[in-house]
Amino acid sequence: MSSSRRTSDIVFYILFALTVAAFLIDIHVIFLQTPIEARMGIVQKIFYFHVPSAYAMYIGASACFLGSVAYLLSPTDARDAFAKAGAETAVAFGLIVLVTGPLWAAKAWGRYWTWDPRLTTSMLSVLIYVAYVVLRSFAGDGQAEKKFAAALGVLGAANLPIIHYSVRKWSGQHPVVISSGGGGLAPGMYPALFISFGAFTLLAIVLLWTQTRVEIARARLRQLEDEALAFLPEVSS
Amino acid sequence: MKVDSYARSFEGTLEMAFASGRAQAPPAPPADPAQRGTEFRAVEGGAETMSGGTLLVEAYAALWLILLGLLFVSWRRQSRIDARVAELERTMSRGGSK
Numbered sequence: 001m002s003s004s005r006r007t008s009d010i011v012f013y014i015l016f017a018l019t020v021a022a023f024l025i026d027i028h029v030i031f032l033q034t035p036i037e038a039r040m041g042i043v044q045k046i047f048y049f050h051v052p053s054a055y056a057m058y059i060g061a062s063a064c065f066l067g068s069v070a071y072l073l074s075p076t077d078a079r080d081a082f083a084k085a086g087a088e089t090a091v092a093f094g095l096i097v098l099v100t101g102p103l104w105a106a107k108a109w110g111r112y113w114t115w116d117p118r119l120t121t122s123m124l125s126v127l128i129y130v131a132y133v134v135l136r137s138f139a140g141d142g143q144a145e146k147k148f149a150a151a152l153g154v155l156g157a158a159n160l161p162i163i164h165y166s167v168r169k170w171s172g173q174h175p176v177v178i179s180s181g182g183g184g185l186a187p188g189m190y191p192a193l194f195i196s197f198g199a200f201t202l203l204a205i206v207l208l209w210t211q212t213r214v215e216i217a218r219a220r221l222r223q224l225e226d227e228a229l230a231f232l233p234e235v236s237s
Numbered sequence: 238m239k240v241d242s243y244a245r246s247f248e249g250t251l252e253m254a255f256a257s258g259r260a261q262a263p264p265a266p267p268a269d270p271a272q273r274g275t276e277f278r279a280v281e282g283g284a285e286t287m288s289g290g291t292l293l294v295e296a297y298a299a300l301w302l303i304l305l306g307l308l309f310v311s312w313r314r315q316s317r318i319d320a321r322v323a324e325l326e327r328t329m330s331r332g333g334s335k
Contacts, residue, residue, distance in 0.1 A: 099296065
């Protein structure tokens with residue numbers, strides 16, 4: 001094993017341990033130390049993993065965008081793998097957002113879903129990354145498919161600022177608590193939120209790293225298979 | 238001081254999470270049968286239809302199920318890579334023996 005690979009593994013293990021520790025502390029703080037919200041009650045605690053999940057979705061989508069731009073500029077397997085890992089991470093956290101949000105809304109609004117601008121743009125964004133993942137899973141691994149997916153990864157990122165600013169531009173029912181114009185949280189609620197942001201950021205990085213590594217391994221294996229076929233045509237036939 | 242607030246928060250969390258399913262001591266029956274309950278009334282506003290604790294547990298379960306789903310997909314992908322590596326090794330060894 002090369003020295004850089006060993007260093008990379010050590011960094012990954014440290015990151016993984018930090019993620020586990022962050023989630024243990026996070027769960028402890030959310031459920032045992034953070035006060036219960038006065039009007040909504042205990043269901044408000046969904047907020048501490050709904051909002052950080054949305055933030056982690058942005059991290060995945062940004063990774064997909066960066067990987068896709070880099071791939072379009074100069075195609076390499078590593079860049080393609082990073083973009084694909086970003087899309088998968090965005091889908092996972094996007095699904096968490098789309099499940100936890102309606103469960104909170106069922107209590108707070110009395111209905112699971114409403115076609116609010118932020119909800120609608122968030123769902124649209126998740127669908128774009130689902131389309132990316134489906135495309136990569138079923139359309140093959142050719143250069144044309146990869147370039148098409150990269151273009152989708154770049155265009156999909158255009159929706160991210162729209163999600164962010166939709167609350168300000170088009171109003172709607174979605175709460176505005178911690179962004180500008182919001183009333184803020186009670187002082188006792190901030191530690192849980194900040195620790196959640198940290199834990200979900202670490203988790204997003206761990207998932208991105210793991211998925212990228214698997215994709216790079218798959219690309220290298222495919223290259224080896226092609227080389228083996230070229231050297232040993234009679235064996236493979 | 239800190240321990241007190243900690244204990245209050247913990248008790249409050251448990252109180253609200255399990256209020257709906259907790260077994261409570263039955264109230265003493267009224268002496269006069271005419272005073273017994275004769276109607277059911279909703280919480281003021283009428284929108285209170287489900288337990289916040291249940292929704293919180295469902296949201297939390299969904300979070301980990303989705304992440305475990307991603308882990309499972311990743312595991313399957315690695316298994317396929319392993320199978321292809323084994324196939325490649327067999328092909329190479331057959332080629333080497335010729």
